[in-house]
Amino acid sequence: MKAADLQLRSVQVRFLHPDGQEERLPLDVAAEVAFENCGAIRRIPHRADQAHTPSTHWSSTTNRMIECESHLESVWMTMLDFDPEVSGFSGQPMQLLGVDDRGAWKATPDLFVRRVDGSATVMEVKNPGRLNDAKVKATAARVAACCAAAGWGYELVGEPPGRQRTINVLALAGYRREMVGVSDYRAQLLSLAGEPVPLGQLVSFTAEPLVARAVVLHLCWTGELAVDLKPEYFETRSRTEEWTMGGQTVQMRFWNRPLHAMTEAFTAAGFRISVISEPPFVPEAREVFPEELREFEPTRTRFLCFLFFVLEAS
Template sequence: MTSTGFKLLYRPRGSRELLSAEMPLLRSLSLYDLDPARDVPNYHGQSHRGGWYASSKVGGHLRHESGLERLRMQFLDFDPRVTTFMAQPFTLQWSEGEKVYRYTPDLLIVRAGQARVVEDVKPAQFHGSPRLQRAFKAAREALGPIGVGFNLWAPPEPTVVRNVQYLAGYRRVPAGLREHLGPILAALRERPHGLMELAARVGPAPLVLPVIYHLIWNHRVAADLSRPLSLETTLSPAPLPGEAA
C-alpha cells in the first residue's frame, strides 16, 4: 500500500506540544532549537538499557534508548565531519489507506557541507519486523525527495569499537594539553613514534598519555585503530584538513 500525506512533527525547545510542518522544513531546522519529539521510556523490567550520553560535540547530555545508540553517539562524537546531531529529533507521520502511522527515528546528523542524514540504530535482527519495514520504507519515501538521507547503522568490527570506546574517555580537554601539544606534534613531525616512546620523550608519561589519547580522539594524531591500541601503537601526525592522508 502506498504511503501518503507525510508530515513532520517536531517539538520546539521548551514546548510541550508537537508542531506539524511540511517535510522540506527538515533541511533547515536548527537542532539547537529542538527538544526530543518523544520521551524515551524507562521502566522496570525493560529489555534494553537506556541512559544519558554526555556528548562533547553537542555540548550536552543526550538520552539514549540502548547501548547500541550510546555507541553510535560515541562514533558521531569521534567523526570529524559531524558538526552536531540529535536523538529523537522528529516524528514522521503518514497515512496508508485510512490508517495513520507515526515513526520517530533515533538520530538526525548534520555534517559540514553534506546533506543531513536520518539514522535508525537497532540490532540487525529486528530490521525485518513488519512494523520497522513499514517505517523504514515510509522514511525513505518521505526523505528522499527533500534530499535528506536515511541510514540503518551497524557498528564496525570489534577492535575499532573497543578502541573508540577507550578513546572516548579522553574526549574532554585534559590537563597539560597546552603544555604538551607543541612538543608532541614536533616530535611526530620528525618521525613516527610508539605511543609510550612519545610520552616518555615529551615529559612524565602519566601526564602526557592522556594528552596523546585526546589528540588521537580529535584526529590531531594518527593511529591505526583497526589494530588493538597499546603502548606500542605507532603514531604519526594526522593530515591537516584538505591534505591527503
C-alpha cells in the same frame, strides 16, 4: 515493502524547538529545520524490567547532553562524535505522522545527523537480530521514503562496522574532554609526533608519561594526532620504517605480536623464561643520543616500549 513502492499522501513532522516550543509542519517545510539542535520529541520510558538501557550521552560535538534509548544508540553517538565530517546530531528529535497508500502510520527515528557539508541523514538503530523483522523493515521503508522526499539520507543500522575500531574509539572517548594545564605537553607531543612513532616511545620523552599518555589519547580523539584504530592487539603484523644510521638509509622491519605469542614461541622452541625486564639504557647513551634523550630527567633511564626476555634452555 520498499521505499520506492510507497506513495506518500501526506506527512506531518512534529518536533520541539530548542526553546521547548512544540510545532507541527508539513514534511516539505520541516526539511529546512535544523533538527540537530532540537531536543527529544518524546520522553524515553524507563522500567525496571526493560531489556535496553536508556541513558544520556554527553556529545563532544554539540557540547550538550542527548537522550538515547539504548546502549547501542549511545555507541553510535560516540562514533558520530568521533567522525570529523559530523557537525551535529540529536536523538529522536522528530515524530513523523504519515498517510500513504497502505494507511496511516507514525514513527520516531532514532538519530538525526548533520554533516559539515550541510547534508543530513536520519538513522534508525536496531538490535542486529531485528534488522530483518517485517515490522522494522516496513517502518524503515516509510521513513526512508520521507527522507528521500525531504532530501535527507537514511540508514537502518545495527552495530557499527569494524568491531575492533569501535572498541578503540570507545576507549578513546574516555579522553574526549580536554585537560586543563597541559598546554606544554600538547605542544611538545605534537612536535615529537612529526614522524610516525609508537605511543609508548612518544610519551617516554616527557617528564610525566602518565599525563602525557592522557594528552596523546585526547589528541587522537580530536584527530590532531593520526592513529590507526583498526589493528587488533591479538593480531601479528609487520611494519617497515626507513631509518638513517651512519650516513646510510636502511629499511627496518618490525613485527608487532601480542605478549602471549612471544612467550608461546619461546616455550615451543624449548626455552624457559627466567626474566622479563625493562632494563635501563647505559649512561653513555646521553652523550651518543643527546637529542633523543634530552627530555628525560636524570633519574629516568628506562623506556616504556621495550621488553627484554632472558631465556634458559630447558
